Amino acid sequence: MGEGEASRRVLITGISGQLAGLLARSLEQDDRVTYLVGLDNREPRHDLERTEFVRLDITNPRLARIIAATDVDTVVHLSTLSTPRQAGGRARMKEHNVIGAMQLFGALQKAPQVRKLVVKSTTAVYGSEHDAPALLRETDRPSSPLTDGFALDASEVEGYLAAFHRRRPDITTTVLRFANFLGGHLDSVMSSYFTLPAVPTVLGYDPRLQFCHEEDAVEVLRRSVLEDHAGTFNVAGEGVLYLSQCIRLAGRVPAHVPMPLARAVSAAVRRSRRLDFTPEQLRFLQYGRASDITALQRDFGFQPRYTSRQTFEDFVGRRRISGLIDRAEVARWERELYDFISRKGQERFVATRRGM
Amino acid sequence: MDATEHPDRPGVRATGGTEGGSVTGRPLGVGSQGVLRGRGLFSPEVATGARVVPIRQGPAPGPALPAVHRERCTNEVGGRPCRNYAVLDGLCRLCLPPEDRALLVSAIDDVVDDEPRGGIELLEALRDAVGDEALDLLRDVAGFLRRRVTGDYEVDEFGFDPDFTDHVVLPLLRPLHRRYWRVLSVGSEHVPMRGGGLIVANHAGTIPVDALMTRLDLYEQTGRHTRELAADLVFRSPFLGHLGRKTGATLASGEDADRLLAAGELVAVWPEGFKGVGKKYKDRYRLQRFGRGGFVATALRSGTPIIPTAIVGSEEIYPLIFDLKPLARVLGLPYFPITAQMLALPLLGPAALLPLPSRWIIEYGEPIETASYGSDAADDPMVVFDLADQVRETIQQMLYRNLMGRRSVFL
Numbered sequence: 001m002g003e004g005e006a007s008r009r010v011l012i013t014g015i016s017g018q019l020a021g022l023l024a025r026s027l028e029q030d031d032r033v034t035y036l037v038g039l040d041n042r043e044p045r046h047d048l049e050r051t052e053f054v055r056l057d058i059t060n061p062r063l064a065r066i067i068a069a070t071d072v073d074t075v076v077h078l079s080t081l082s083t084p085r086q087a088g089g090r091a092r093m094k095e096h097n098v099i100g101a102m103q104l105f106g107a108l109q110k111a112p113q114v115r116k117l118v119v120k121s122t123t124a125v126y127g128s129e130h131d132a133p134a135l136l137r138e139t140d141r142p143s144s145p146l147t148d149g150f151a152l153d154a155s156e157v158e159g160y161l162a163a164f165h166r167r168r169p170d171i172t173t174t175v176l177r178f179a180n181f182l183g184g185h186l187d188s189v190m191s192s193y194f195t196l197p198a199v200p201t202v203l204g205y206d207p208r209l210q211f212c213h214e215e216d217a218v219e220v221l222r223r224s225v226l227e228d229h230a231g232t233f234n235v236a237g238e239g240v241l242y243l244s245q246c247i248r249l250a251g252r253v254p255a256h257v258p259m260p261l262a263r264a265v266s267a268a269v270r271r272s273r274r275l276d277f278t279p280e281q282l283r284f285l286q287y288g289r290a291s292d293i294t295a296l297q298r299d300f301g302f303q304p305r306y307t308s309r310q311t312f313e314d315f316v317g318r319r320r321i322s323g324l325i326d327r328a329e330v331a332r333w334e335r336e337l338y339d340f341i342s343r344k345g346q347e348r349f350v351a352t353r354r355g356m
Numbered sequence: 357m358d359a360t361e362h363p364d365r366p367g368v369r370a371t372g373g374t375e376g377g378s379v380t381g382r383p384l385g386v387g388s389q390g391v392l393r394g395r396g397l398f399s400p401e402v403a404t405g406a407r408v409v410p411i412r413q414g415p416a417p418g419p420a421l422p423a424v425h426r427e428r429c430t431n432e433v434g435g436r437p438c439r440n441y442a443v444l445d446g447l448c449r450l451c452l453p454p455e456d457r458a459l460l461v462s463a464i465d466d467v468v469d470d471e472p473r474g475g476i477e478l479l480e481a482l483r484d485a486v487g488d489e490a491l492d493l494l495r496d497v498a499g500f501l502r503r504r505v506t507g508d509y510e511v512d513e514f515g516f517d518p519d520f521t522d523h524v525v526l527p528l529l530r531p532l533h534r535r536y537w538r539v540l541s542v543g544s545e546h547v548p549m550r551g552g553g554l555i556v557a558n559h560a561g562t563i564p565v566d567a568l569m570t571r572l573d574l575y576e577q578t579g580r581h582t583r584e585l586a587a588d589l590v591f592r593s594p595f596l597g598h599l600g601r602k603t604g605a606t607l608a609s610g611e612d613a614d615r616l617l618a619a620g621e622l623v624a625v626w627p628e629g630f631k632g633v634g635k636k637y638k639d640r641y642r643l644q645r646f647g648r649g650g651f652v653a654t655a656l657r658s659g660t661p662i663i664p665t666a667i668v669g670s671e672e673i674y675p676l677i678f679d680l681k682p683l684a685r686v687l688g689l690p691y692f693p694i695t696a697q698m699l700a701l702p703l704l705g706p707a708a709l710l711p712l713p714s715r716w717i718i719e720y721g722e723p724i725e726t727a728s729y730g731s732d733a734a735d736d737p738m739v740v741f742d743l744a745d746q747v748r749e750t751i752q753q754m755l756y757r758n759l760m761g762r763r764s765v766f767l
Binding site: 131204207239240244246259287290327330334338 | 494495498499501502504505506507508509510511512513514515517588591592594595597598601602606607609611612615
């Protein structure tokens with residue numbers, strides 16, 4: 001690319017988000033990034049040293065002037081919201097996600113100095129289908145229309161991005177479809193889901209889940225900014241976990257809800273304000289999804305440091321989720337039974353007797 | 357608590373205060389709390405007519421206890437040798453005369469000193485009575501439960517859970533395979549011991565238990581787990597969907613099959629699909645259309661051999677005499693079976709829903725090589741249809757041969 005590897009001027013949208021904050025901090029450490037600017041309508045939550053903050057809603061048409069004024073060559077679009085509550089309602093969320101992205105792409109089209117665009121998307125764009133392949137590739141499409149708002153937004157944004165790419169083929173566009181985030185910092189639907197006192201599941205369904213560790217997510221974003229990787233990539237930890245397995249790993253108790261009641265229960269959970277889980281996401285709890293990350297491994301030459309299981313265990317450990325069932329305790333019971341069977345208990349007992 | 361001589365019976369140590377034998381405070385050895393409190397089964401107070409004899413030298417308890425290959429009891433119980441562990445004079449604890457039992461206990465008493473070891477003695481007796489195998493089993497079960505409770509098991513990306521399959525599903529299927537349908541397995545030497553292979557078999561029986569039996573049979577014969585390709589209806593249904601995935605099945609799609617074969621897995625497919633399972637009894641052992649031959653294209657792409665497999669016996673488990681099509685349509689099922697035994701429902705009740713115990717033969721035929729065609733042949737419909745016909749013809753011939761060879765349906 002004309003701009004060279006030496007210097008990058010980076011603009012990050014949605015800088016107040018957790019992932020954006022982590023990415024900005026990581027880019028601040030890099031000398032190749034000469035200038036960093038963050039956009040959002042809220043203050044960033046992270047301690048940022050040299051990132052300039054511009055308070056601006058992404059739907060604001062002044063966006064184009066800011067892109068021109070800051071003379072950035074790389075844009076990282078992270079302001080897509082995943083839950084209605086963050087935006088204050090589904091309508092606002094849709095406006096923010098879709099109109100915001102259109103606004104951004106429109107502004108970029110008239111910015112000749114921009115060389116690269118990195119967009120955060122989600123594996124939710126594949127939907128949750130019982131007849132989906134075991135591992136979804138980037139080329140796969142959902143077989144039935146999407147219902148989940150976030151997935152719908154993300155897939156619309158990807159559509160606009162494809163149109164944008166046709167008009168500005170000189171801009172390297174990278175779409176990163178992330179699996180569900182988990183980690184010590186990021187708050188997601190999944191992270192609050194697993195901290196519920198009893199984890200509601202749909203009776204008779206045990207979906208396969210895949211997680212993406214926040215550190216891996218930041219690393220992939222960082223590489224997309226500093227290196228050139230055109231195309232769409234799934235980003236997730238290797239392997240899958242069953243929901244039932246996750247609940248046991250976290251030492252939680254599942255609450256199996258029959259399908260006819262599932263909608264009511266999910267609405268009740270939502271009203272309790274502990275979890276912003278929309279009923280449209282029920283399909284995810286029925287069929288789950290898992291994606292193929294070989295394109296990421298091949299093109300980025302990057303192996304996610306955490307597998308899905310390690311991501312989940314790291315999340316459980318960092319959030320100090322203490323379950324009703326303690327793994328160490330269960331392991332101790334089993335060891336005691338082994339001792340009991342293999343006479344060690346008796347020997348130990350005899351030894352203590354003798355010692356007295 | 358000091359050790360004192362028993363007030364009535366000198367030589368027997370009375371312990372722990374009262375005659376009731378309350379154990380206070382101290383643990384009875386690890387793992388025994390709460391369960392094995394109090395006097396043991398064979399403690400002097402319990403064993404009636406305990407006579408105190410000078411101590412003969414029994415096996416001394418202590419750190420030097422031999423854990424394996426202990427002497428077995430030589431006594432005969434009911435015409436068969438009692439194979440319990442011998443504890444004294446080549447006899448086990450249960451075969452010893454009562455007075456010797458008491459003696460044994462007091463011998464242990466003497467070595468170990470004071471405190472009742474009821475729990476330990478009970479454990480000893482239990483262990484001697486049940487033998488090693490049962491204890492190994494108990495250990496296995498405990499390990500399995502621990503892994504299940506804590507989520508400490510691995511599943512592959514298709515959702516196959518070997519731990520669950522080996523410990524729950526296959527043990528449940530084994531009695532059906534061995535005793536109920538008495539499956540005779542022929543030609544398992546044709547199944548590759550390593551690397552990819554595509555098992556192609558006929559489908560029958562109203563409910564697809566033939567897939568489960570083939571899977572178990574292959575596991576028994578080769579020790580390999582077979583990955584079945586199943587219809588999307590399976591994955592749409594509650595319970596069935598995740599159970600299928602956990603036992604290694606995945607969606608019958610080219611993508612998944614390619615991935616499995618590329619990984620060198622043994623894949624099984626029933627190309628007739630619902631047309632095969634849901635066909636009427638009068639059409640038994642008549643192979644239905646083999647779809648579009650997608651399985652051949654899959655084998656060609658990966659160059660893996662196709663192993664034609666004929667299953668005889670599955671047609672007779674639920675003889676389907678009528679298909680209630682309107683009801684099936686309402687329920688969204690491919691067919692709604694009325695089987696022969698369902699006519700006996702008023703007579704037998706739910707027992708009429710059991711499958712009939714036909715005798716099964718599963719034959720694996722000679723592998724059909726596909727590597728020589730090259731992977732481009734997968735896009736050549738002529739090659740695909742020719743191979744599909746060849747496989748179909750082979751299975752049909754194997755079916756007829758085995759049908760001619762069997763003496764009766766049930767014997």
